Amino acid sequence: MMSKLANDTRVFDVDPAIEVQNVRFANRYGFNLAGHLYLSKSFAEGEKYQAIAITGPFGAVKEQASGLYAQTLAQHDFVTLAFDQSMTGESSGTRRNVASSDIFVEDFSAAVDFLGSQKFVDRERIGILGICGLGSHALTAASIDTRIKAVATSVMYDMSSSMWDGIGTPKTEEQREVEKQYLADMRWKEVDSGKQVPGPHELAFDQNNRPLYAASLFPQKLPADADSITKDFYNYYVQRAFHPRSINSTTAWDAVSPWSYYNFPLQQNIDKITAPKLIVTGEKAHSRYMAEAAYKRLTDPKELIVVPGATHCDLYDQMAKIPFAKFAAFFKNNLK
Numbered sequence: 001m002m003s004k005l006a007n008d009t010r011v012f013d014v015d016p017a018i019e020v021q022n023v024r025f026a027n028r029y030g031f032n033l034a035g036h037l038y039l040s041k042s043f044a045e046g047e048k049y050q051a052i053a054i055t056g057p058f059g060a061v062k063e064q065a066s067g068l069y070a071q072t073l074a075q076h077d078f079v080t081l082a083f084d085q086s087m088t089g090e091s092s093g094t095r096r097n098v099a100s101s102d103i104f105v106e107d108f109s110a111a112v113d114f115l116g117s118q119k120f121v122d123r124e125r126i127g128i129l130g131i132c133g134l135g136s137h138a139l140t141a142a143s144i145d146t147r148i149k150a151v152a153t154s155v156m157y158d159m160s161s162s163m164w165d166g167i168g169t170p171k172t173e174e175q176r177e178v179e180k181q182y183l184a185d186m187r188w189k190e191v192d193s194g195k196q197v198p199g200p201h202e203l204a205f206d207q208n209n210r211p212l213y214a215a216s217l218f219p220q221k222l223p224a225d226a227d228s229i230t231k232d233f234y235n236y237y238v239q240r241a242f243h244p245r246s247i248n249s250t251t252a253w254d255a256v257s258p259w260s261y262y263n264f265p266l267q268q269n270i271d272k273i274t275a276p277k278l279i280v281t282g283e284k285a286h287s288r289y290m291a292e293a294a295y296k297r298l299t300d301p302k303e304l305i306v307v308p309g310a311t312h313c314d315l316y317d318q319m320a321k322i323p324f325a326k327f328a329a330f331f332k333n334n335l336k
Contacts, residue, residue, distance in 0.1 A: 001025075005036065011241045012068040012317060017041060018075060027086060027110035029103055034090035035083035035111070036062050038074035039120075048122040050335040051079040053111035057316065058099070058133025058159060059248035061089035064241050065131050065316040069154070069327075072319075073129075076328035079121055081111055085134070089245050095196055097247050099257040101160060101264045104134065108141035112148060125149060125335035127275075129327070131316070132287070133157040136266040139277075139294060143269040150334035152278040152327060155315045158290045160265035163258045167229075168286065179258070186255040199255025218248075229286050229312070236313040270297055276334040277302040280323060282310030303330070 001024040008014065021037040040049050052073055054066045062070075062082040070080035086103050087093030108128050116123035127150035130138025135156025142151040165171060171179075190197050222234045237248040244250055277298050281291035283306050295304045307314075310321045 002037065009243065009245075010036075010063040010067050011243050012064075012071070015071055015075065018071055019043065020071075023081070023114070025110060025114035027103070027106050029086070029106060031086035031103070031107075032092040033083050033086060033107060033110060034062070034092075035081050035114070036067055036070065038070045038080040038082070040077045040079050041075050042077055043079075043120070045120070047120060049077070049079040049120055050125040050127070050331060051081070051115040051118075051121045052127045052129055052331055053081045053083065053108060053115060054129045054131070055083050055085060055107065055111070056131030056134030056154075057248075058157065059088075059246065059253065060132075060237075061243055061246045063243050064246060068317055069129060069131065069322075069324075072322075072324050073328060073331070076324070076332075078328075078331060079115070079118070081115055083107070083111055084245075088247060095254065097198070097251060097257075098254040099159075100260045101137070101140075101266050102260065104137045105140045105266070108138055108148075109145045112145065116147065123147070127151060127331050127335050129154065130156065132312070133159045133162075135291075136160070136294070139270045139273065139298075140266045140268075142273045142275055142277075143267075146274070148275055150276045150278075150331055151273065152280065152330060153291065153294075154280045154322070154327075155282055155285050155287050155312045156279065156291050156294060157287050158267055158294065160261045160267070161290065163261045164265070180262075183256050183259055183262075190256075197255040198252050199257070232286075232311050232313045236316050241317060267294060267297070270294060271299055273298060276330070278305070278327070278330045279303070280305045280307065280315065280326070282307045282312060282315050282321075284310060285312040285315070287312050301334075 002021045005020045005022045019039040023035045023037045066082040070082035073080045084091040087098045129152045131154045135153030136158045142148045242249045279295045281288045314321045
């Protein structure tokens with residue numbers, strides 16, 4: 001389904017020269033995904049174009065970073081699709097704000113289905129790009145879906161590792177056991193109440209090693225002593241790019257979302273990806289080690305770019321730092 005974009009709520013500088021369509025398409029689990037289809041700046045009827053499906057960051061919506069990437073790459077003459085993952089944003093799902101390693105990987109393949117069904121897209125020249133946590137899902141999708149002819153990530157997170165192992169400081173076995181008990185408790189709470197239970201974006205612990213509950217990722221006002229990572233995310237999701245449908249701007253993931261990532265880890269077979277790979281991260285990004293770890297496991301052809309001075313969220317929307325010319329050259333050269 002395709003229609004003119006109305007009630008535009010994108011939170012970046014919109015280029016009126018790029019035509020955008022509001023689209024809906026289904027994945028194989030029956031979720032209807034919501035997307036914005038950006039037509040190439042030189043779009044002409046009867047031509048066939050290289051195309052790129054884009055989503056992320058984890059907890060964001062298509063009106064945020066993925067839309068900015070899609071618009072900018074459309075300026076470089078690609079047809080691009082920015083989309084909301086299942087159960088988030090405007091995509092369907094009775095349960096809301098639920099994350100799933102398997103379903104989110106499938107969403108990329110569903111986006112390829114949609115792009116390849118358009119008469120103006122060359123289905124032999126389709127690539128994908130995952131931002132932040134959706135980078136690990138993009139690589140996982142490319143490890144089996146041979147229709148994906150090139151895959152890129154920007155400040156990628158390995159979401160399974162970040163939940164199971166922690167970020168930066170490794171979790172202890174004791175903490176993992178506490179988390180598993182927390183997830184079990186939340187499931188019983190849901191059974192007993194008959195209601196979905198919202199939870200924290202990432203489980204944190206108090207001084208007694210108990211998990212902290214949070215109704216939203218960020219407070220309305222950031223404490224003066226907030227750590228640099230929290231400030232980086234807060235400045236993007238609350239200050240620069242707030243959007244009411246964005247999980248990270250307004251609410252929190254479903255309390256049992258980690259369940260899927262504990263049971264079904266991502267990136268198990270990324271060493272089998274035969275398509276060209278581009279991994280982009282920031283010199284000062286707290287996620288940099290995850291991108292570099294994934295890069296080491298990938299086989300040629302591959303390329304790693306570390307953007308000097310860039311933090312994780314700088315590569316969400318800071319135009320002077322995001323290497324769009326490199327992304328464009330990578331896809332142009334490899335979607336042949």
